[in-house]
Structure formats: C-alpha cells, structure tokens
Amino acid sequence: MPELPFIQVLVENLAPHVEGRTIERVHLTVAPPLDEVRGHTVERVRRTGKVIILDLTGDRSMVFHLMRNGRLQIGPARTRSARVARPSRDVALLITLDDDRELRFIEIGPKKRAAVYVLEASTMHEREPLAGLGVDPLSDAFTVEYLRGVLEGDTAQLKHVLTLQRYLTGLGNAFSDEILWEAKLSPFIRTSKLTGEEITRLHEAIRSTLTRALDEHRREFVDELPMKEPLHLLRVHRHAGDPCPRCGTRIAQVAYAEKETYYCPSCQTGGKVYADRRLSRLLK
Ligand SMILES: [Zn+2]
Structure with a gap:
C-alpha cells in the first residue's frame, strides 16, 4: 500500500488538474x-x-x-x-x-x-469482504480445539479477541457480552490466563447463547425481514443497573472507544467493578 510521501505527491500533482473544475459526469x-x-x-x-x-x-x-x-x-x-x-x-x-x-x-x-x-x-x-474471515461459531468447524488455538495464540483481553472477525466471524459487541455472562468469564481477562475448563465453558456458552438467540429471533420475526434489533432479548448488554438474571447483582457497564461493555460483577469479575479510568489503564 502506498504510504504518506507517495500520497502527498499524488495530492500535490493532482490539484492543478482538477481544482476549479466542475464534475460533468461520473462513470463508475x-x-x-x-x-x-x-x-x-x-x-x-x-x-x-x-x-x-x-x-x-x-x-x-x-x-x-x-x-x-x-x-x-x-x-x-x-x-x-x-x-x-x-x-x-x-x-x-x-x-x-x-x-x-x-x-x-x-x-x-x-x-x-x-x-x-x-x-x-x-x-x-x-476477495473483500470475505477474505480473511475466521470460523463461523455456528459451523461445524468451530470446535473447542479451534477456540483453544485462537485464545492461546493471542494475549489480548477476552472480549476483544472474541470480536475479532479474523478468528470468529459474526460476534460483535452485544453478543460477546451475552456470551461472557453465560460463561461467567470476565471480559477483561487475558486470553492466556484461561484454564482448559474455562475454554470448554466458553465454547459451550458461544454455542448455547447463539442457538437460543437464533430461536428467539425466529419467534420474534416470523416471515418478516428483521429491521430493528430486538434489544429486549438481550440479558446483560444494554441492561446497566438491572438485576443480573442469574444472581440479582446490578449489571455494570464500562465504556471504551465507541464500545460499551456490560457484565455482572458477581458472576464474572469476582466482585470487581471497573471504572472507565481504571479500564483505560488496563487497556494500555
Ligand atoms: Zn450475576
């Protein structure tokens, strides 16, 4: 990919040709x-x-x-x-x-x-946008061994790794929260710290959370193309302050970048509540 000097010269040399000209037609x-x-x-x-x-x-x-x-x-x-x-x-x-x-x-x-x-x-x-996509978590290729390979091959925080499309394709901000709550795992734990038992639990949680959500979405959108995301079907994501459906503790929320993360402090982080400032330090 051309880098800055190349692009800068391109811009400089293009300018005298096109500045002041009005576009008459576009052919794509x-x-x-x-x-x-x-x-x-x-x-x-x-x-x-x-x-x-x-x-x-x-x-x-x-x-x-x-x-x-x-x-x-x-x-x-x-x-x-x-x-x-x-x-x-x-x-x-x-x-x-x-x-x-x-x-x-x-x-x-x-x-x-x-x-x-x-x-x-x-x-x-x-080709784009399919090149480089990882395994679909609902496909047969998504095995515990595959997940273990992904988690052992990275050291970032668990939630971040789950949302990387080059590993697992299809998981985003909302369902990574739902899955981690189901698996009782902290979104912030380093993947290298996970035990074999936790990886198995996570694999099961990915499958069961998505399968259940699929059933619920099918009931929600009978014979129609879904338009609005059914947020009421989510258990923890976007539920800050609501009681955890499992233990009753209030669901906590932290924000970083454009992403909001929701979790149960009792079920997932050993009682720890992360303030945004603390999280930004953790992310460094
Ligand atoms: Zn809980």
Whole structure:
C-alpha cells in the first residue's frame, strides 16, 4: 500500500488538474459491473459471519455487508413504471425481481458504511469482504480445539479477541457480552490466563447463547425481514443497573472507544467493578 510521501505527491500533482473544475459526469467501473447481474437467477441465500450472500446463476454472487445500519427490505416494485427510479436517500440499491417485487438495500442515518459487492462465486472467498474471515461459531468447524488455538495464540483481553472477525466471524459487541455472562468469564481477562475448563465453558456458552438467540429471533420475526434489533432479548448488554438474571447483582457497564461493555460483577469479575479510568489503564 502506498504510504504518506507517495500520497502527498499524488495530492500535490493532482490539484492543478482538477481544482476549479466542475464534475460533468461520473462513470463508475466495477468488475464485474453491478448491473450485469440482470438476468441471473438467485439460487441460494446464505451468510458467512455477518455477511449476506446471494448466490446467482452463472458464477456470480451478490454480497451484502450491512455494517451497523444497513437493512434489506422486500416489497412490491414501486419503480417499474416510473421512467426514472427515484429511491429515497436511505435506499442504496434497488433490485427489481421478475415477480413485480423489489429487494431494497437501505441504510438508515447519515453515516453510510454498508456495502454491496458483485463477485465471481468461484473466487469470492479470496476477495473483500470475505477474505480473511475466521470460523463461523455456528459451523461445524468451530470446535473447542479451534477456540483453544485462537485464545492461546493471542494475549489480548477476552472480549476483544472474541470480536475479532479474523478468528470468529459474526460476534460483535452485544453478543460477546451475552456470551461472557453465560460463561461467567470476565471480559477483561487475558486470553492466556484461561484454564482448559474455562475454554470448554466458553465454547459451550458461544454455542448455547447463539442457538437460543437464533430461536428467539425466529419467534420474534416470523416471515418478516428483521429491521430493528430486538434489544429486549438481550440479558446483560444494554441492561446497566438491572438485576443480573442469574444472581440479582446490578449489571455494570464500562465504556471504551465507541464500545460499551456490560457484565455482572458477581458472576464474572469476582466482585470487581471497573471504572472507565481504571479500564483505560488496563487497556494500555
Ligand atoms: Zn450475576
């Protein structure tokens, strides 16, 4: 990747060519081009971690990365008759289907970070955003041995390691809290300090927490595409001050970076309550 001097010279030398000029047209080149999926049929919908994949006929896949606020909606096609499609500013992509319905990829809010890719199916796992993703915690490849290898190969704090997509794909801030509460483990413990018994417990907690949440989400969203995250299904995450569902102690909360961590001091940290200042020192 080019570094600072390279980029600086690029900026300096580009400036006299474009400063003061008004953009007349934009032509976006993507390979394969996005609209070449026209005429292809969706064969299968699946996911890897949090990435949603539509496998199409003809060695093509559409890959959706929702990030925080991206969502998929399905409904009657509103734009078929319109001469020019005028999607709202939240709509990033409209896919009209051959049954007069449309699949809308929307992103709510001012920050636009969601992404869609069209990739050759045969090489997609070497390309962004799939390249380098770790094991899916609901797949058969996620064994106690795999988890042990991950934890022994890193020395960072446990919660941080659980959320690294290169190890486990699909776990984020909320479910790492839920899992660690289930496993009665501190989010802040160094992975190298975990015993064999604790690693087995953690593996079981990852599986059971996700499996239960999956059942609950299926009941919550019968036949509809989920839009709003069902926070009421979480046991500790976003429950600061509420009684721990297991022991009744008030759930504690610490913040660092943009992330909030929730835990039960009695069940998870041997009674220790971490103040933000103390945590920032721990993180150094
Ligand atoms: Zn508790």
